[in-house]
Amino acid sequence: MVQPQKGKAARTTKAAKQTAAKAANTGGDVVPQATSEKKKSDKAVVNEAEKKKSAFITRTIWTFVMIGGFFLVLAGGHLPLIIFVSVLQILTFKEIIALSSEPARDKEIPLTKSLNWYFLVTTVYFLDAPNVLDFFQEDLFAHRVTSFLMANHKFTSYTAYVAGFVAFVLTLKKGHYKFQFAQLCITHMTLLIVVYQAHLIIENILNGIIWFFLPCALVITNDIFAYLCGITFGRTQLIELSPKKTVEGFVGAWICTMIWSLLFVYGCSATDYFICPAENLSTNITNFPHCEHNPVFITQLWQVPDFFQSVVHTLNIKPVYAHGLWLATFASLIAPFGGFFASGLKRAFAIKDFGDTIPGHGGVTDRMDCQFLMGSFSYLYYSTFISVQKMTFAKILQTAIVNLSVAQIIHLIRSLLRYLHNIDAVPESTVVKVSELLESATL
Numbered sequence: 001m002v003q004p005q006k007g008k009a010a011r012t013t014k015a016a017k018q019t020a021a022k023a024a025n026t027g028g029d030v031v032p033q034a035t036s037e038k039k040k041s042d043k044a045v046v047n048e049a050e051k052k053k054s055a056f057i058t059r060t061i062w063t064f065v066m067i068g069g070f071f072l073v074l075a076g077g078h079l080p081l082i083i084f085v086s087v088l089q090i091l092t093f094k095e096i097i098a099l100s101s102e103p104a105r106d107k108e109i110p111l112t113k114s115l116n117w118y119f120l121v122t123t124v125y126f127l128d129a130p131n132v133l134d135f136f137q138e139d140l141f142a143h144r145v146t147s148f149l150m151a152n153h154k155f156t157s158y159t160a161y162v163a164g165f166v167a168f169v170l171t172l173k174k175g176h177y178k179f180q181f182a183q184l185c186i187t188h189m190t191l192l193i194v195v196y197q198a199h200l201i202i203e204n205i206l207n208g209i210i211w212f213f214l215p216c217a218l219v220i221t222n223d224i225f226a227y228l229c230g231i232t233f234g235r236t237q238l239i240e241l242s243p244k245k246t247v248e249g250f251v252g253a254w255i256c257t258m259i260w261s262l263l264f265v266y267g268c269s270a271t272d273y274f275i276c277p278a279e280n281l282s283t284n285i286t287n288f289p290h291c292e293h294n295p296v297f298i299t300q301l302w303q304v305p306d307f308f309q310s311v312v313h314t315l316n317i318k319p320v321y322a323h324g325l326w327l328a329t330f331a332s333l334i335a336p337f338g339g340f341f342a343s344g345l346k347r348a349f350a351i352k353d354f355g356d357t358i359p360g361h362g363g364v365t366d367r368m369d370c371q372f373l374m375g376s377f378s379y380l381y382y383s384t385f386i387s388v389q390k391m392t393f394a395k396i397l398q399t400a401i402v403n404l405s406v407a408q409i410i411h412l413i414r415s416l417l418r419y420l421h422n423i424d425a426v427p428e429s430t431v432v433k434v435s436e437l438l439e440s441a442t443l
Contacts (some may be wrong), residue, residue, distance in 0.1 A: 058360040062361060078278045085198055088364055091357060093195065099351070099354075101113055119188070128199055150398070201371075203379050207379075211382050214264055214265065217264050219335055221260045230246045235248060241344050241347070264324065272289070272293075273285055296319040299316050301314055302314060326381070339369045
């Protein structure tokens with residue numbers, strides 16, 4: 001029994017010597033393991049704080065870059081704005097399609113990515129080419145190839161799409177049919193939700209820059225005040241998809257957005273640069289044409305309800321202010337569901353952001369999720385309640401060229417000349433000269 005006690009004592013003595021040696025190496029103090037772990041924890045906290053600080057700085061810098069870039073493009077006129085929206089729609093399409101591109105590459109399915117981009121090009125050509133190319137009709141109709149494409153735009157667009165459809169069928173691979181048809185559905189849903197709504201935003205630009213800027217500004221304003229009101233008053237969760245969204249922030253942002261809509265309308269309606277439809281694509285903030293104003297921009301006398309007549313009987317105000325309030329209501333109550341839809345899509349694919357195109361902000365889709373829905377509503381609202389111009393010069397010219405024979409076009413020119421002479425817009429000598437030129441051209 002003595003021997004084991006000696007062994008135990010020896011081990012205890014050895015451990016004591018090792019502890020003493022560690023103490024000597026550390027200046028006489030033994031460093032507990034808990035202290036070491038605490039230092040690691042503190043270091044991790046510091047690193048996390050530095051990381052958050054760096055992310056905040058990056059996000060702030062790029063926020064100002066985006067704001068500055070947006071106003072720079074806004075000052076450039078209709079063409080830079082159209083290019084801007086086109087680039088955003090392409091980047092958004094790229095980010096969404098990328099979510100399903102990796103599995104296709106793993107399955108070695110041919111032409112999946114190429115067909116996605118092909119369908120994008122054909123859709124953009126079908127939707128946007130007529131609107132933009134209308135401003136270059138005189139040059140385009142001077143050449144046979146471009147004249148044929150313009151005159152038969154719908155047919156050529158359909159032919160191009162059918163070619164893509166046939167190519168898709170030829171790429172179907174045994175064992176992957178279900179996956180490939182799912183890919184086709186994703187592509188076409190993206191074309192509908194992103195590209196078609198971007199087309200309507202381009203229509204808004206051509207109808208007057210205010211119908212592009214006002215909806216965009218209202219969505220941004222609503223997003224800012226939803227955050228501010230949420231962190232100040234937020235108590236009740238609004239929707240499970242976005243746990244940080246609160247009912248108080250939702251309602252508070254609606255009120256603030258309506259107030260700001262009046263300020264935006266006041267500023268935009270003060271200049272023809274914002275309210276006049278596009279007559280050409282060479283305008284900018286320093287060089288723009290003037291136009292006959294839409295009635296919504298003309299001050300009108302309004303009779304106030306009896307309830308308020310103790311304060312005021314009538315108001316002199318532009319109807320566009322009321323339209324601005326309706327747009328603000330949609331931007332506050334409905335447009336955020338575009339963001340909720342995007343949140344659900346990200347959860348479905350288990351991702352935090354759609355991409356990293358914008359440092360500190362994620363992808364373009366993360367910033368545009370509400371804008372597409374707002375843009376399509378603004379177009380339909382304008383077409384239904386505001387627009388008074390049903391036929392443009394470009395459409396009339398195209399209709400005449402496509403549907404009339406040469407003899408009929410000459411007859412149309414003579415009729416227009418006689419009309420202009422009857423209203424004293426053109427002298428009789430000019431009518432005679434032009435008629436003689438037309439007569440010699442037909443010989």
